[in-house]
Amino acid sequence: MLSHFPAFFRVAGQVVAVFGDGDEAYAKVRLLRNTSARIVAFTQNPMASYAALLARHAIEIDRRDFVPDLVRGATLVFAATGEAERDRTIVQAARAERIPANAVDQPDYCDFYTPALVNRAPIAIAIGSEGVGPVLAQMIRAEIDRRLPRSLGRLGRLAEDYRSAVDRLIPRGVSRRLFWRSFFKGDIADAVEKGDMAEARRGATLLMLAGTRRSVGRVFLVGAGPGAEDLLTLRAHRLLMEADVIVHDALVPQAVIDMGRRDATRIPVGKRKGCHSKSQSEINDLLVELAREGKRVVRLKSGDPLVFGRAAEEMAALRDAEIPYEIVPGITSALAAAADFELPLTLRGVASSLVFTTGHDLTGDILPDWARLALSGATVAVYMGRTVAASVAERLMAAGLAEDTTVAIVENAGRQDKRLLHGTLKELPGLEARVELTGPVMVIIGDAVAGADFSRSQPLNGVASEAPVLLRN
Incomplete structure (x- = not known):
């Protein structure tokens, strides 16, 4: 700090x-x-x-x-x-x-x-180290100075010439921000860098006239990944910085939400087990309403929007309302959990397929397709795995999956506060009693899991044991 x-x-x-x-x-x-x-x-x-x-x-x-x-x-x-x-x-x-x-x-x-100063007057970048690393600050200054065009100051002064007209003609909010974003990159900036100020002014005037037309809102269904800020994609970060409104799930950490513009409206619509702040229908209506107001809306979802994110319902509502939208993928939790364990989700000669499931379809007498795949050697990644651990384990063992099949469990996958556990399918029902696991829990089951690094994880049954042996054909 x-x-x-x-x-x-x-x-x-x-x-x-x-x-x-x-x-x-x-x-x-x-x-x-x-x-x-x-x-x-x-x-x-x-x-x-x-x-x-x-x-x-x-x-x-x-x-x-x-x-x-x-x-x-x-x-x-x-x-x-x-x-x-x-x-x-x-x-x-x-x-x-x-x-x-x-x-x-x-x-x-x-x-x-x-500070160490990068001067492109009237643009200035100051780099400080609170006195502890002046040489480092100078190194950073040199790197920034090398990257910024010398024409940046002239571009800033040109912007000042247009500011009052833009304030009069282009409405505040998304339209004005998009104008300035286009102004500071592309043809206008290129003309300034070449020293052709007449061409730059022509381009700026045309852009300003185009910006007077009412902007159509747009919705971005953005994957926040597993929650670590540095696992957010560059596109997701850019859209957060451009958004007028951020509509976010409960599982998205505050640190990721805070990466948006300071003045963006933030609307929580989180759904946790047994506690829904808004129904899916209400969320759909909210996205349509905000877009019709001309807002750029980021619908921020944990993981990837298209993996258990109910994006299909939101896309259908936006299509019906003729609202333009875009999908921005994120790193889904199963991949982050596998990385935490250095776990190969697929492994030549052991597991050639991968299943993502919530495990909530284990009802009735018919075994779900994913469970049958597990019996054939597929690796199974179970989302929201703590509450369904017992039913998943019991059905898989009853269907014939070996009780000593390796399982890996991660709470808060991909984050600094992650917790890693390992065990066997027979021990998995004990996960439901681990009430201290309050974050999202991912369970990965299969023969390929035995290839993970268990040196940083704890045994699920609380008793240290030898690491599982990797099965090979």
Whole structure:
């Protein structure tokens, strides 16, 4: 967690005082030259290169001995004399006047830190390390500086020329955001980079006229994956940043929801066992209503939208309402669970097929198709597996699957707080009693499971045992 809040000071025309004669003062003045601040250098005997910099840019020099009154009226104060005690005295004088101050290489006497700066005025990127890694900050600055086009500042100034007209003509919300997104990339940006400002202005004007037409809403059915932020796809992340509304399931972690725009509306519609905040029909109606208002809507689902995500009903409702939509796949929990265990879901000569099931169709006397596949060697991944563990195990064993068939269990697959268990089909019914498993539980059953790495998992029956032996034909 950051101990400093990143911010930009308004310094145009304001006095920024720099105290010192040597390298430290020189570096601060050179950094401040990126701004339109009124720099005052308090120096009596500046080193030659510093004196040349001050003369070259006609920077104001004050040669008086330091007294506390010298800081009065400044917006910022830099104490860069190279003498620790003197710098602390300067900072104390600034703090007495409620002026933010910075003493070089003395963190306790820094009300702010100077960042590594990428300057594409009026666009600026500041990289800070809270004083612990200035070299790292400089390395990051160099990488960003290399990637950003030199024309970025000109593009920003062109945008400023159009801002008032865009505010008048294009409605707030999705239409305006889409305008600016198109403005800052594509033909307009290319024309600015080539130096053809006339072409850039023509393109911007045409884009603005097109943006005055009412925008049609759109719904994105987005897979959030198993819950780890870094397993979200790049497309899903981009859409979250563009969404007006995020309609999310209960199983999607807050950290993933928070990756959306700060001002996006967030609507929970979660369905957990025995507790539905909205019915599926209500969710369908909500998506249609929001899209008809012209909103860009992200329907954020745990895992993949097309795997036990009831996406079919939502797609049907959107098609009936003639609302455009798009599917954005996510990593389904079975794949994340397998990765946690380093578990081959398919294995040559052992398992050549894979079944995804919730196990809730184990009713009546007829064995489900997936259960028959398990008997033929398929690997079975059971979603929401804790509550159906006993019925799954009993039916499979009754049908003839060996009771010593290996099972792997993962709570919160793919996340930092995951919990791994392993055992056999005979032991699986005991999973229902594990009430401490409050997160989503994935159960994987089959001969291929024996090839997993069980060194980081606990035995399901609570008794350590040898890792299962991999079966081979």
